[in-house]
Amino acid sequence: MKYVCIDDGAVRELISGRELQSVDFEDGRRLIERLQGRTQVFKGTGSFLVNLDKDGMYLTTPGKWKDKKYLVVDCESSNLFSSVRDAETLTSLQKLLRFCSKFWSGSNAYTPAEKMIAGTSKTILFPLPFSSGTGFRVAIEREPMKERLERRDLSGNFLLVYKTGFDGANSFTEEASLQNFRKVIEALPSVYDALPRRIEFINEHEQNKTRNGVFDELKIAAPRNQLPRGNMLTLGDWLPRLTKQQRQFVQAPVEQALRLVGAAGTGKTTTLILRTMFILLKAESDKQQMRALFVTPSEATRKSILESLQVINPNGFWERDPKSSAVSLTVTTLASICADKLNQTIQETEFVDRDAQDSKVMQGLYIEQAIAEARANDFKSHAPHLSDKFRSFFDETENTDLVDLFQHEISMQIKGRAGDPFDAYKECPPLKYGLPVETDADRGFVFSVFRKYQRQLVDVAQFDTDDVVLSATGQLDTPIWRRRRSLEGYDFIAIDEAHLFNINELHLFHYFTRDPSAAPISFAIDQAQAVGERGWEVSKELESNHGRQEEELNYGTVFRSSTQIIELSASILASGANLFSNFKDTLKGAQSGFTSDDERRTQPVRFIEAVDDDTMVELAFKRAAELGALTESSPSDILITCLAPDLLQSLKDYAAKRRKPITVLDRRGDYAKVRSAQRDGLMLLGHADYVGGLEFNIVIVVGVDKGRVPYEGSSTTKESRNFMRYIAHNRLYVACSRARFALELLGVKARGPSDILSGAFTKNLLELVE
Numbered sequence: 061m062k063y064v065c066i067d068d069g070a071v072r073e074l075i076s077g078r079e080l081q082s083v084d085f086e087d088g089r090r091l092i093e094r095l096q097g098r099t100q101v102f103k104g105t106g107s108f109l110v111n112l113d114k115d116g117m118y119l120t121t122p123g124k125w126k127d128k129k130y131l132v133v134d135c136e137s138s139n140l141f142s143s144v145r146d147a148e149t150l151t152s153l154q155k156l157l158r159f160c161s162k163f164w165s166g167s168n169a170y171t172p173a174e175k176m177i178a179g180t181s182k183t184i185l186f187p188l189p190f191s192s193g194t195g196f197r198v199a200i201e202r203e204p205m206k207e208r209l210e211r212r213d214l215s216g217n218f219l220l221v222y223k224t225g226f227d228g229a230n231s232f233t234e235e236a237s238l239q240n241f242r243k244v245i246e247a248l249p250s251v252y253d254a255l256p257r258r259i260e261f262i263n264e265h266e267q268n269k270t271r272n273g274v275f276d277e278l279k280i281a282a283p284r285n286q287l288p289r290g291n292m293l294t295l296g297d298w299l300p301r302l303t304k305q306q307r308q309f310v311q312a313p314v315e316q317a318l319r320l321v322g323a324a325g326t327g328k329t330t331t332l333i334l335r336t337m338f339i340l341l342k343a344e345s346d347k348q349q350m351r352a353l354f355v356t357p358s359e360a361t362r363k364s365i366l367e368s369l370q371v372i373n374p375n376g377f378w379e380r381d382p383k384s385s386a387v388s389l390t391v392t393t394l395a396s397i398c399a400d401k402l403n404q405t406i407q408e409t410e411f412v413d414r415d416a417q418d419s420k421v422m423q424g425l426y427i428e429q430a431i432a433e434a435r436a437n438d439f440k441s442h443a444p445h446l447s448d449k450f451r452s453f454f455d456e457t458e459n460t461d462l463v464d465l466f467q468h469e470i471s472m473q474i475k476g477r478a479g480d481p482f483d484a485y486k487e488c489p490p491l492k493y494g495l496p497v498e499t500d501a502d503r504g505f506v507f508s509v510f511r512k513y514q515r516q517l518v519d520v521a522q523f524d525t526d527d528v529v530l531s532a533t534g535q536l537d538t539p540i541w542r543r544r545r546s547l548e549g550y551d552f553i554a555i556d557e558a559h560l561f562n563i564n565e566l567h568l569f570h571y572f573t574r575d576p577s578a579a580p581i582s583f584a585i586d587q588a589q590a591v592g593e594r595g596w597e598v599s600k601e602l603e604s605n606h607g608r609q610e611e612e613l614n615y616g617t618v619f620r621s622s623t624q625i626i627e628l629s630a631s632i633l634a635s636g637a638n639l640f641s642n643f644k645d646t647l648k649g650a651q652s653g654f655t656s657d658d659e660r661r662t663q664p665v666r667f668i669e670a671v672d673d674d675t676m677v678e679l680a681f682k683r684a685a686e687l688g689a690l691t692e693s694s695p696s697d698i699l700i701t702c703l704a705p706d707l708l709q710s711l712k713d714y715a716a717k718r719r720k721p722i723t724v725l726d727r728r729g730d731y732a733k734v735r736s737a738q739r740d741g742l743m744l745l746g747h748a749d750y751v752g753g754l755e756f757n758i759v760i761v762v763g764v765d766k767g768r769v770p771y772e773g774s775s776t777t778k779e780s781r782n783f784m785r786y787i788a789h790n791r792l793y794v795a796c797s798r799a800r801f802a803l804e805l806l807g808v809k810a811r812g813p814s815d816i817l818s819g820a821f822t823k824n825l826l827e828l829v830e
């Protein structure tokens with residue numbers, strides 16, 4: 061193909077069709093294949109028509125040709141459709157079309173990626189994310205054949221893409237080749253003259269259902285791009301909107317073990333719910349038995365899953381009694397299912413919910429007390445046997461700075477992985493970025509701290525999730541459960557946010573299947589969202605332990621967030637991956653599923669500097685209100701968050717003093733709070749640890765500055781600094797990736813922006829505002 065000419069009506073449709081934004085969709089992929097000449101026919105959503113002549117293609121909408129504006133791509137001189145990978149080609153085309161639309165509307169609001177070269181009629185477009193690092197550019201002539209077109213009264217109606225490449229050039233001297241462009245100009249009158257007859261002809265054949273792919277056009281259909289937010293769609297509405305990978309996941313056979321990997325906002329939870337529904341409905345229509353289990357990491361997220369289920373398919377599988385119904389669904393947390401299988405009831409007051417702020421604070425206090433006791437009573441006798449590294453580390457680090465590291469070690473290494481006995485803990489390889497334990501003696505000392513902590517839990521008669529899970533593991537591997545399993549086991553198990561579970565817990569799921577030799581289990585995971593090395597350990601475990609049966613599916617299109625927000629989140633992950641060998645950049649190469657309509661509401665991602673903490677806190681609420689108005693959002697669509705607990709307190713105090721209508725998230729994914737905020741018109745406030753699993757139009761992250769992100773505290777040891785840095789990347793990524801349209805980070809000027817953002821500043825992904 062020598063050229064492609066797209067009129068302004070077709071441009072509008074291409075940028076607003078959701079399924080034309082990503083090659084993960086059938087329509088998006090076929091559009092690119094068609095433009096590359098790899099396929100001869102395509103049908104899809106949209107109401108523009110494709111016309112061909114011997115050298116090129118015209119994407120047209122009805123109307124007089126002289127009243128329209130056109131983008132002409134010279135395929136021969138530019139190679140626009142063949143220079144980069146398919147996904148990047150589609151992104152480049154979409155960015156180009158958005159530029160055309162903006163230019164024709166007379167707007168002057170160009171982004172740094174749209175460079176209007178002064179003193180020339182050229183524009184250089186950098187359509188790919190800076191994070192791609194390719195430097196790919198598209199050269200546009202805004203006034204091709206200027207004089208001639210002026211004479212014909214067609215001035216300003218054409219934009220011409222004449223070149224693409226990876227290197228700069230002199231736009232002053234460069235001349236666009238016009239050979240193909242001339243052919244387009246000459247052909248346009250006859251293309252548009254023939255249009256009404258073609259439309260009539262197509263409609264006639266459409267009615268007679270004789271199309272069979274004979275016509276090379278995009279089928280006339282109502283655009284399907286307007287999605288109601290908040291998962292308010294039924295299963296039937298969802299299916300045609302899914303990407304190829306999403307559909308593959310939803311419709312895979314029930315017995316297929318699947319590991320779904322995708323970054324924040326790619327639709328993991330949504331499609332896991334859809335898969336569960338799909339399986340249940342199919343079993344019901346096939347009159348087969350299907351007892352399904354959907355496991356959520358906490359009670360708070362369980363409620364949100366139930367609410368989505370009610371919308372997606374309101375026929376109440378989850379209300380049926382699994383004992384008497386052939387098809388049923390149980391939505392539960394792992395701790396309650398274990399307690400249930402153990403025939404034990406654990407009262408709310410006895411249970412330490414690790415996703416709740418009060419539990420975490422309480423555990424932290426117990427651990428700090430245990431460390432203080434161990435330092436006073438045991439350290440002296442242990443010290444001669446400890447490795448030099450661990451001894452000096454413990455000696456030099458304040459108790460308060462040790463708490464997080466011990467908490468992480470206990471939850472991952474002692475309880476989360478090895479089981480209770482010390483011997484099993486000794487076998488664990490040390491965490492790469494955690495407590496620097498080297499020898500058995502080091503482990504012995506850590507274990508003594510653990511025992512003290514455990515004793516305090518016993519004293520107050522409380523269990524944490526790990527206690528329940530460990531007891532269950534013992535009882536599930538017994539002849540009694542093996543017999544009960546065929547009656548009480550499940551035919552399908554879905555596990556959402558698998559990165560939040562630990563290794564013990566992951567092992568447990570396999571005991572719950574009805575058939576011990578089958579693994580009809582689907583896990584959804586984004587390892588970068590787990591704090592510390594947990595995500596890495598979990599994904600390693602899932603690969604090695606279940607790898608034989610499991611297939612991995614990857615999602616690459618982010619639907620939640622604007623391109624700018626995705627780019628900033630990606631730069632936070634890239635910076636983590638640069639520093640830590642086991643930190644996974646799960647957003648690498650991600651595309652945005654945003655349409656031009658979504659983009660209308662997007663705001664630039666900014667870092668705003670305030671003079672001090674008080675001003676910053678005040679600014680957070682001010683910006684929340686301003687962004688609310690700009691993005692037409694209600695208060696409950698706004699989240700103010702931070703990574704430092706003391707800042708959270710300042711934000712709460714300010715809100716209380718000024719009577720700001722807010723509600724505070726005090727456990728992870730607390731959907732009940734979000735619901736009440738929606739009802740009462742309140743804004744949400746919460747620590748970054750509690751915002752995972754939620755999404756908001758606007759997110760303001762407060763205190764993203766040096767000393768606070770990562771938190772430096774009083775400690776000077778390399779180990780604790782590394783740990784703090786690692787988890788700061790996880791938390792900042794989770795916080796930023798909650799945002800749809802607007803994301804602003806605030807900091808104090810004297811401290812300067814957090815180092816984690818330096819890559820983002822270098823690549824101009826963040827606008828600095830004072």
Ligand SMILES: Nc1ncnc2c1ncn2[C@@H]1O[C@H](COP(=O)(O)OP(=O)(O)OP(=O)(O)O)[C@@H](O)[C@H]1O
Binds near residue numbers: 325
């Ligand atoms: N194919 C699609 N078309 C349009 N919107 C989609 C599609 N798939 C998912 N979404 C939307 O994207 C948003 C994010 O989806 P979801 O919460 O399931 O992502 P996730 O991967 O679980 O995110 P996180 O890891 O942050 O919890 C939701 O608003 C959902 O409705």
